[in-house]
Each structure stands twice: as C-alpha cells, then as structure tokens.
Amino acid sequence: MTTSTTAESSASTPLFDLQALVVAVRRRRRLWSAMALLGLLAGASVAVLMPPPPTAVTKVLVAHEGDQPNDTGTLIRTDVELLGTTRIAEKALRSLKSPEKPEDFMRDYRGAGLTNNLLQITVTGDSDAEATARAKALADAFVADHVKRMRDSASAESKALLDQRDRMRDELAQVNKAIGEGSPESGPKASANMESLFARRAELTSRITDFGQRAAEARTGTPKVVAGTQVVDAPRAIRHSLPKAAATNAAIGLVLGLVLGLAVAAVGTVVADRPVLRREIAANLGASVIAELPRRSGRPWRRRRIRAARERLTTSLARTVRGSAEPVSLLELGCARSASVIALELAEALAPDGPVVIVDALPGTQLSGRRPKPGGPTVVSGKDAADLSHGERRFGVGSVAPGTAWTDLQYLGTQTVLVVRAGHGSAAWLHTVARQLADQGIPVIGVVLIDPDPRDRTDGTLWDGLHTALRGHSERQARQKNGGGTSHAVKAVGEGQPRTERQPMWATRGPDSDQEAR
Structure with missing residues (x-):
C-alpha cells in the first residue's frame, strides 16, 4: 500500500511557522540591535544638538456667562481657538511694541484647556526674559479681549431688553389713554371692550417690570465675569534639564529603533524565506x-x-x-x-x-x-x-x-x-x-x-x-x-x-x- 506524499506534506506543513519566524528574527539580532542603538544615539543627539527654545508658561482663569457643571469643554476650546487669532496676537505685539507680524508671532505660542475654566498659554522666545514678556502680554491681551466681549454682549442684551421695555411703555400709555377717554356707547359690548383694555394694561405692566429686571440682571452678571477672568499663575520661564531631556529622547529613540528593527527583520525573514x-x-x-x-x-x-x-x-x-x-x-x-x-x-x-x-x-x-x-x-x-x-x-x-x-x-x-x-x-x-x-x-x-x-x-x-x-x-x-x-x-x-x-x-x-x- 502506498501513501500520497503530496497530501501528507500539505497536511503537515503549517501555513505560518511562528517558531521559524522567531528563530530567524533572533538570528538577525545584529540588525535590530544596531537599529535600536542608532535610535538611542539619534534621540540623545537631538536633545544635545537641538535643544528646545526658551519657553515661558502662564495660566488664566476664564469665567463664562453660560458656565454649566456638565459642560464638556466646548467653551474653553472656543477660548483656545480665539487665542490663536490675529486680533489677540496683534494686541499682544502692540503692548510689546514689536514690529513682528501677527502671523509669525502665532507660530511661537499655543493654548491648551486644562479644565473647563483654566487656560494654559505656552510661549517661546529668543531668551527667557523675552518669552516671559510675551506670555504676560498674551495673557493680558486675552483677558482684556474676553472682558470686552462679555461687556459688549451684556450691554447689547441689556439694550435690547430696555428697548423692548420702552416699546411696552409706549403701548401702555396708549392703553391708559383709551381707558381714560372711556367709551361713548353703553351696553354689554362697551363693557367687554373696557375689560379687555384693563387686562391688556395689566399684562403690559407685568412685562415691563419683567424686562426691567432682566436688563438689570444682564448688567449685574458682567462684573462677575470680569472679576472671575484673571491670570492665576504669573508667567514664568520653564527650566530645561539637558540630562533629563537626553535620557527621555534616548529612551524614545531606543524603543522606536527596536520596534522598527524587529519589524524590518520580521518582514525580511518572511520575504527572504531562508530556512x-x-x-x-x-x-x-x-x-x-x-x-x-x-x-x-x-x-x-x-x-x-x-x-x-x-x-x-x-x-x-x-x-x-x-x-x-x-x-x-x-x-x-x-x-x-x-x-x-x-x-x-x-x-x-x-x-x-x-x-x-x-x-x-x-x-x-x-x-x-x-x-x-x-x-x-x-x-x-x-x-x-x-x-x-x-x-x-x-x-x-x-x-x-x-x-x-x-x-x-x-x-x-x-x-x-x-x-x-x-x-x-x-x-x-x-x-x-x-x-x-x-x-x-x-x-x-x-x-x-x-x-x-x-x-x-x-x-x-x-x-x-x-x-x-x-x-x-x-x-x-x-x-x-x-x-x-x-x-x-x-x-x-x-x-x-x-x-x-x-x-x-x-x-x-x-x-x-x-x-x-x-
């Protein structure tokens, strides 16, 4: 009795031999070890040859009129985007008396929302003093712009409510005039007309009072926003430790080089198919x-x-x-x-x-x-x-x-x-x-x-x-x-x-x- 060698070989040969792959990759340890060492040296070299520029950081507490406990961070993200506008950059440069273009200045700073109401501003410069001055100017410009926007919004809302109150007062005056003149006719129809005028006067009086209160509340809410928006962490320069940065970059380079080396070794092993x-x-x-x-x-x-x-x-x-x-x-x-x-x-x-x-x-x-x-x-x-x-x-x-x-x-x-x-x-x-x-x-x-x-x-x-x-x-x-x-x-x-x-x-x-x- 004979056996089918082709069927036996096909059944015994696995589709993917993990053991052979592991052994082949381990035998190419010179490759991935060299790439890991190269990544380590490259990371350390980057920290030494390309040190980070002088950097300053400051934190601003931002109060919003529509703050809610369940806010998902939409308002603070809006503040971050507003920080990166030419209007804020131009105001900061004007206070610094710098001829730099706002578009160029915007590349040197960034904002990040730490919480729903806490904004961190990070600024770079040619020196620690310049970076600190830039951070202070940016924080002041942002606070001033935020306060101005809140005041303008409150004034616009208050003015709209007062205008509506004034229109209600004019209508109330006409209703009072109609009530004072009375109706020359008598009968059930004239009595119903007077009742409707009295009801309208009561409604207008109530709405006038309501609009007045809402206008006052709109003006009252602005001082809270103004007082709540302030710099809570004064600008300060960040001290960079060269040994720490070199060690961190070297570790990152080592891991990346090792992963890349293992991937190259594994792919090369599969492609080459060398038993x-x-x-x-x-x-x-x-x-x-x-x-x-x-x-x-x-x-x-x-x-x-x-x-x-x-x-x-x-x-x-x-x-x-x-x-x-x-x-x-x-x-x-x-x-x-x-x-x-x-x-x-x-x-x-x-x-x-x-x-x-x-x-x-x-x-x-x-x-x-x-x-x-x-x-x-x-x-x-x-x-x-x-x-x-x-x-x-x-x-x-x-x-x-x-x-x-x-x-x-x-x-x-x-x-x-x-x-x-x-x-x-x-x-x-x-x-x-x-x-x-x-x-x-x-x-x-x-x-x-x-x-x-x-x-x-x-x-x-x-x-x-x-x-x-x-x-x-x-x-x-x-x-x-x-x-x-x-x-x-x-x-x-x-x-x-x-x-x-x-x-x-x-x-x-x-x-x-x-x-x-x-």
Missing part, C-alpha cells in the same frame, strides 16, 4: 542533518565545546570516507571557509592511511591560497585531478552556490556531504540544490549545519531517507555484496508489507515550482 531550523533544512534538501558546528566564539568554554564538536565531525567523516567504495565530496553553501577547514582536518585524519589529495573547486583561494605543509595533503585544481594516480585517496571540495557548474560536481565525488550555513540559502534554492544533485545521480549522505540556532530543538533527521542516510550505509553495502543493488524502498517493521518511502519536499513540487526554483 533556519534543522527540520526545514533537512526537509528542503531531502537529507538528514548529521552534524553541527557552532559559530566561533571568544569564550574559552565555548571554544573547547566547538573544538570537541569539530573533532567528532572529522572522525565521523573520516570513517565515512574510509568505508565508502565511491569517492565522497564536500559541497558548501554559504560557508566556504568552514568547508575548507573541515576538508583540511579531514585530510589530516586520513593522512595515516596514505597520501591524501584534495580536489579544490571552491570559489576564491580558501584552499589553493594556503601555504603547503610538509607531509600535509596535496591540493589540486579540478583540471589537474585527471593526472592523479589511482593509489592516492582523494576527495573533492566544491560549492553549490548560485552559478555552480552542476555537471562538474560528479567529478568531485559520486556521493556528497553538504556543508550548509543555517539561514543562508532560500527554500527555493535548497530545492534547486537537491533537484540538481538528484539529476546528476549524486546521493547526499547528510548535511553538516554551520552556525545553527542554539535554541533550536527541532529534529533534523529524515526517518524515511534510509537510502541516503549514514545509518543506512551498512545495509546498502550488505545488499551490494549480495548483488541486491541499492534500493530506494524499505520494508515496514512488524507488518512485513512493502512501503514506498516518503519523497523529499523537492520531489513533490510540480514543474511550475521547479522552474521557479531554477
């Missing part, structure tokens, strides 16, 4: 991760740990090369220097068995530029490899970076170990490498992962890749000795039924995606 986790690299290459080498570190205990890991890797590769009847190559992706060091250490481990020759196909002078050591391995280029004798043990070192001559890789070795730097190649390129090696008939023994994430706990083993894994070497050799050849299918344990192995991820890609990867 970092072991399971992703193994799945995209179709080969298991057989060893890891952490990046170099200046800490002594970590150097010892890296040295021990390198020795284990060399021993494992030497055992593989000795036990293989076919030549083995090392192919690097994003780590030419590490691959050259591994090749040299591998050659030193194989030296006791006889002369060792390294076929160098790496870009640059990682191997060819080194100074040869007495008794050390011989490094030759690919064109000189044909002149070597068959009695010498040799292995090739090449690259699978973009621009690789794929047809030349089989001359470096018919089997290969990939040396890949985590997070270097994109998923599409890893698919391309796996497909090209398969087309050339070069099985991948395993992957040596350079600079893995130290917090990665994923499994980099392909459990159904026995035909290429190191743990399947002995079984393949036994089958080859028995004449069975190399099989790409293994029997299921326990049931004894044949099972088709799961193909690597690149094998399930269609022609369109493969063309895209190429």
Whole structure:
C-alpha cells in the first residue's frame, strides 16, 4: 500500500511557522540591535544638538456667562481657538511694541484647556526674559479681549431688553389713554371692550417690570465675569534639564529603533524565506542533518565545546570516507571557509592511511591560497585531478552556490556531504540544490549545519531517507555484496508489507515550482 506524499506534506506543513519566524528574527539580532542603538544615539543627539527654545508658561482663569457643571469643554476650546487669532496676537505685539507680524508671532505660542475654566498659554522666545514678556502680554491681551466681549454682549442684551421695555411703555400709555377717554356707547359690548383694555394694561405692566429686571440682571452678571477672568499663575520661564531631556529622547529613540528593527527583520525573514531550523533544512534538501558546528566564539568554554564538536565531525567523516567504495565530496553553501577547514582536518585524519589529495573547486583561494605543509595533503585544481594516480585517496571540495557548474560536481565525488550555513540559502534554492544533485545521480549522505540556532530543538533527521542516510550505509553495502543493488524502498517493521518511502519536499513540487526554483 502506498501513501500520497503530496497530501501528507500539505497536511503537515503549517501555513505560518511562528517558531521559524522567531528563530530567524533572533538570528538577525545584529540588525535590530544596531537599529535600536542608532535610535538611542539619534534621540540623545537631538536633545544635545537641538535643544528646545526658551519657553515661558502662564495660566488664566476664564469665567463664562453660560458656565454649566456638565459642560464638556466646548467653551474653553472656543477660548483656545480665539487665542490663536490675529486680533489677540496683534494686541499682544502692540503692548510689546514689536514690529513682528501677527502671523509669525502665532507660530511661537499655543493654548491648551486644562479644565473647563483654566487656560494654559505656552510661549517661546529668543531668551527667557523675552518669552516671559510675551506670555504676560498674551495673557493680558486675552483677558482684556474676553472682558470686552462679555461687556459688549451684556450691554447689547441689556439694550435690547430696555428697548423692548420702552416699546411696552409706549403701548401702555396708549392703553391708559383709551381707558381714560372711556367709551361713548353703553351696553354689554362697551363693557367687554373696557375689560379687555384693563387686562391688556395689566399684562403690559407685568412685562415691563419683567424686562426691567432682566436688563438689570444682564448688567449685574458682567462684573462677575470680569472679576472671575484673571491670570492665576504669573508667567514664568520653564527650566530645561539637558540630562533629563537626553535620557527621555534616548529612551524614545531606543524603543522606536527596536520596534522598527524587529519589524524590518520580521518582514525580511518572511520575504527572504531562508530556512533556519534543522527540520526545514533537512526537509528542503531531502537529507538528514548529521552534524553541527557552532559559530566561533571568544569564550574559552565555548571554544573547547566547538573544538570537541569539530573533532567528532572529522572522525565521523573520516570513517565515512574510509568505508565508502565511491569517492565522497564536500559541497558548501554559504560557508566556504568552514568547508575548507573541515576538508583540511579531514585530510589530516586520513593522512595515516596514505597520501591524501584534495580536489579544490571552491570559489576564491580558501584552499589553493594556503601555504603547503610538509607531509600535509596535496591540493589540486579540478583540471589537474585527471593526472592523479589511482593509489592516492582523494576527495573533492566544491560549492553549490548560485552559478555552480552542476555537471562538474560528479567529478568531485559520486556521493556528497553538504556543508550548509543555517539561514543562508532560500527554500527555493535548497530545492534547486537537491533537484540538481538528484539529476546528476549524486546521493547526499547528510548535511553538516554551520552556525545553527542554539535554541533550536527541532529534529533534523529524515526517518524515511534510509537510502541516503549514514545509518543506512551498512545495509546498502550488505545488499551490494549480495548483488541486491541499492534500493530506494524499505520494508515496514512488524507488518512485513512493502512501503514506498516518503519523497523529499523537492520531489513533490510540480514543474511550475521547479522552474521557479531554477
């Protein structure tokens, strides 16, 4: 019974791998750390190089005739807008005897409503004294303008009420005259007419009294508004602390830089699609991760740990090369220097068995530029490899970076170990490498992962890749000795039924995606 590898891969692959994103962003900590540091320095520099201008502040208590306890701040917002008019600015400049234009002066101050009746005025100037004088002039101009508007409003209201009272008095005089003259006729109709005149006189008298009282109340309310509108906090200069401003700006810059750096790192990670986790690299290459080498570190205990890991890797590769009847190559992706060091250490481990020759196909002078050591391995280029004798043990070192001559890789070795730097190649390129090696008939023994994430706990083993894994070497050799050849299918344990192995991820890609990867 066979299984559908495409359906299995689609079901097991998540749409968005948060763990891979977190690991990739953490690996780009140099980027977001540098941006956070740049934001910190920029914030501190702004505070030092661009200090705030001298500033003065004053507070004005503003009384309104229509004040209500449930006011939502509409009146004080109106006062703020009135403060920012050319009329107030012109009056303040006139009291300062300044030739500055009101439009220019309006850019140097602002108002803010602290409560429903408290207005704060903030003014800047060339010096503390000038800023304080400007604040005082603005406060006085605003108070004078507010009082004048309240008085004008009260006078207009009082005048309108008095005019209405006077019109009522004229009408009352006419009614009294009509009552005094009486009606020449007698009878029920004349009596009803006199009653209506008396009722009208009573109504007019009441309304005249009411208008008089309202006019008096309008005039009485103005002194309360005038007395209630005053400067409650004298203008004073604001003292700026340079260390405090620098620390505040630096903290803001640090946070902004860190957020921007994390965002750039996250977006770059998603767009680049460069696998970092072991399971992703193994799945995209179709080969298991057989060893890891952490990046170099200046800490002594970590150097010892890296040295021990390198020795284990060399021993494992030497055992593989000795036990293989076919030549083995090392192919690097994003780590030419590490691959050259591994090749040299591998050659030193194989030296006791006889002369060792390294076929160098790496870009640059990682191997060819080194100074040869007495008794050390011989490094030759690919064109000189044909002149070597068959009695010498040799292995090739090449690259699978973009621009690789794929047809030349089989001359470096018919089997290969990939040396890949985590997070270097994109998923599409890893698919391309796996497909090209398969087309050339070069099985991948395993992957040596350079600079893995130290917090990665994923499994980099392909459990159904026995035909290429190191743990399947002995079984393949036994089958080859028995004449069975190399099989790409293994029997299921326990049931004894044949099972088709799961193909690597690149094998399930269609022609369109493969063309895209190429």
